[in-house]
Amino acid sequence: xxxxSILWFRNDLRLSDNPALTAAxxxxxxxxxxxxxxxxxxxxxxxxxxxxxxxxxxxRHLQEKLKIHKTTLVLRRGDPIxxxxxxxxxxxxxxxxxxxxxxxxxxxxxxxxxSALKDDGVEVETFAGSLLREPWEIETKTxxxxxxxxxxxxxxSAMEPPARPLQAPKSIPTGKSNLETDxxxxxALTPEKPDWAAGFxxxxxxxxxxxxxxxxxxxxxxxDQYRDxxxxxxxxxxxxxxxxxxxxxxxxxxxxxxxIQHAVDADKVNSGSAWAYLxxxxxxxFNHHLLFHNPDIPMENYKxxxxxxxxxxxxxxxxAWTIGRTGYxxxxxxxxxxxxxxxxxxxxxxxxxxxxxxxxxxDWRRGEAWFRDTLVDADLANxxxxxxxxxxxxxxxxxxxxxxxxxxxxxxxxxTGAYIRQWVPELADLPxxxxxxxxxxxxxxxxxxxxxxxxxxxxxxxxxxxxxxRALAAMQETKSDR
Numbered sequence: 169x170x171x172x173s174i175l176w177f178r179n180d181l182r183l184s185d186n187p188a189l190t191a192a193x194x195x196x197x198x199x200x201x202x203x204x205x206x207x208x209x210x211x212x213x214x215x216x217x218x219x220x221x222x223x224x225x226x227x228r229h230l231q232e233k234l235k236i237h238k239t240t241l242v243l244r245r246g247d248p249i250x251x252x253x254x255x256x257x258x259x260x261x262x263x264x265x266x267x268x269x270x271x272x273x274x275x276x277x278x279x280x281x282x283s284a285l286k287d288d289g290v291e292v293e294t295f296a297g298s299l300l301r302e303p304w305e306i307e308t309k310t311x312x313x314x315x316x317x318x319x320x321x322x323x324x325s326a327m328e329p330p331a332r333p334l335q336a337p338k339s340i341p342t343g344k345s346n347l348e349t350d351x352x353x354x355x356a357l358t359p360e361k362p363d364w365a366a367g368f369x370x371x372x373x374x375x376x377x378x379x380x381x382x383x384x385x386x387x388x389x390x391x392d393q394y395r396d397x398x399x400x401x402x403x404x405x406x407x408x409x410x411x412x413x414x415x416x417x418x419x420x421x422x423x424x425x426x427x428i429q430h431a432v433d434a435d436k437v438n439s440g441s442a443w444a445y446l447x448x449x450x451x452x453x454f455n456h457h458l459l460f461h462n463p464d465i466p467m468e469n470y471k472x473x474x475x476x477x478x479x480x481x482x483x484x485x486x487x488a489w490t491i492g493r494t495g496y497x498x499x500x501x502x503x504x505x506x507x508x509x510x511x512x513x514x515x516x517x518x519x520x521x522x523x524x525x526x527x528x529x530x531d532w533r534r535g536e537a538w539f540r541d542t543l544v545d546a547d548l549a550n551x552x553x554x555x556x557x558x559x560x561x562x563x564x565x566x567x568x569x570x571x572x573x574x575x576x577x578x579x580x581x582x583x584t585g586a587y588i589r590q591w592v593p594e595l596a597d598l599p600x601x602x603x604x605x606x607x608x609x610x611x612x613x614x615x616x617x618x619x620x621x622x623x624x625x626x627x628x629x630x631x632x633x634x635x636x637x638r639a640l641a642a643m644q645e646t647k648s649d650r
Contacts, residue, residue, distance in 0.1 A: 170196065170198075172200055172261050173198070174202055174252065175188060175192040175265050176203075177241070179415065180417035181203075181376065181416050181417055182417060182418050183233055184334065185335075185419075185420045186297060188265040188295045190334050190337060193339075198343030201242060202252070204243075204251055206248050210273055216540045217542070218368075218510040218544045218546065219412075219543070219544055221357065221359070223357055225374035226375050226416050228375075229376065237337075239340045240349060244349070245350055263293065265292075265294075266295075267298065270456050270460050272466075275460075278294070298420065300324065300425065321447060325446075329429070331422065364507075367508050370509075372511075374418070375418055379410065379413035379418035383413075386405065387427055387428065387431050387437070388436075390406065390408065391441055392437040392441055394442075401502075401516050402586035408424075408445065409511070411547070415546070425449065428442050455550045455554075458549070458553055465556065465562070469556070469561040470563050471561050474646055479531040480530060482530060485630070486524075486534065490538055492507070493626050494574075494626070496574040497595055498578030499574045500591075502591075503520055505591045510542065510543060510545075516587075517554065518554075519574055522572035526559075526635070526639040527574075529638070532561065568643040575604050575632065594624050594625050598617045602614075607627050
């Protein structure tokens, strides 16, 4: 019998548009489908708890889809290099297939594994299965990487459209059916005591089918108004909410691209909104481009002058931020949405991040780590570059003097107060005029709403105007062009 292949699933938990799976199937030999919980992953940047909740249900969904093909998803925990080399030896494997990742430690691990397998006489094939373009495929006119998004997007959007997505294989050649596998339950990826993720299932459907359903719903119900509604966090379909599905590879960027392009071609959506959304998919590519060419940015400032920034240690303020008790309703709504649903609207991410690094002068790395632990879509490239952008230390960063006003941002993007009232229910009965500044409300207004400041809801932990002046003074010292 032809020697079997290993298909190593990573952040590509799908059957459709999976080039590594397609290549393994087309080889015609039995395919051993494998997923490894990598315990060699660097601890400082380990997958967060909310993302591991998602991973559990995504893997369970993939197991069920593979069962239809009479194929087992083999689960192993440990060092991927040792696990794969042992499987190669035990099952006489001749080929190993995977789709590429772009975090610095995964690149090193995969390079080392590829070299070891080559020494073992095993053929390795790797594929582009995540981005619109590989990070090294887009270059400036001088042949270097981009550090500014607009010219990056101009180059990317002028290229040939991404290849059409691949269909899921109709069948997967199977070999031995009694392969040893870990129990997904034994991995304990989901919390139990307490089950702080109990409400996540109300908001999400992890897995490939959930990703496709979410894309279809967005294209039909949200895309046409995306340009107008994308900054309104109370709009249920104002954004696609595809980010966790993209992160775990339950759907691909090119599947999204072609679905949206098809809707435009069929005159089902206006092209302005469609391109506004595709530009955000381009941002995702840009963030991976930055990470690939600057592998130190998960822990280091992209702009070295920020190394001297006078960050503050303020545990009390940091805790108030994490639990949504800053006294600024728009900020608190975002932080509570994050804790309850594993997600936060992008506009609110910028405001809450700005509050931490500019109002409180707390290091962006602490905020990035909190988001990474509590977001179901905690993609390292997006998360790190988003935080560095807000802080002013990153590529194409916001100007140092841009400090989001947590009051006016709420008034502008949550004008009816629906978002605040949903996530900060103790303020629900305040009139609109007082909702964004409860500390300025009259005693009568507070009493009618059942609010006692600093008991039922806190006063601001810092004055906005004073915090802004302090941040400007600190950033003036470090501002410079890279």
